[in-house]
Amino acid sequence: MQYEQFGGHYVARLDEGEEVLWTLRRFLVERDILAGRFVAWGTFRGLRLQHNRLVGGRFEPHILELEGPLEVASLLGNIATVDDEPVLHAHVTVGDASFRTYSGHLASGTVGPTLEVVVKALPRALHRFWSARLNAAVLDPEEAPEQAERLQAWP
């Protein structure tokens, strides 16, 4: 993955065969990015979409496997940590060769030929906690004054 930093933003390019979530997570660990959001443009040659049914108040994931090429119409994601490791939460809309649309939670996606990503990093960690009841990692935004120093040092 090739990237460039612009203040608090990063612009990246993923190439053929890279798995989007794995590749981005490795980049986030390398750059110590623990909170943020991102937008992406490009094409997937393979995509697994997830749809969660709520059964008795609990998420039951179902996967739809799509064969590409698929044009990414919208890929919007956020970045937070679970057990101090950055995780991505992304939703995606793709169009196929007949411009028909599929949308859902991004379970995994194989890039082909390229995916362009703009990441906006936020200056301090954002956490998720695991909810066994819901069967999901729940976003838990809260103020953390001890992180003020990190905030000060942010570009």
Next chain:
Amino acid sequence: MHRRPLHSRILADLEGSVQYARYGSDYVLRLDEGEEVVDTLRRFLVDHDIMAGYFVAWGAFSRLKLAFYQPDVGEYKERTFHQQLEVASLLGNIACLNGEPAIHAHLTAGDEEFRTYSGHLAEGTVRPMLEVFVTPLPGELHRIRNERTNLAVLEPGLPPEVLETIGVERCYIP
């Protein structure tokens, strides 16, 4: 703020510029009926020295040309919609290609039965308006045309000396 009195706005329209306001480094624009989204945005970027960034837009089109990249043949397949379509999502990025800012945008549009069509934005005629929020990035981003894939490949992180060596035309805006 660049809200001009009505008469000068009409003059500005004749000259083909859009109404906009600046908020810090971000811009908010309104495109009006009949404007071609790609041409109008590109002209705005040239006028404001924006050589890197991204944008989000809301609005509707009376005509839309979507493209779908076919990796196997390295060509775009196109389809033109001659109907009123609501923009459900329009996300774009900005980088330099052949010395000029170029936009790369994908969108999802919905028809009157709320069915959606998604793809790469080739052309769009605004009707009645399109609202655009642009976030410029401090610096320049480049694309380099790959003859084999027929794609203008984004090249983040290439140092200026490398760009010079491979003969990339930098975005120079007088």
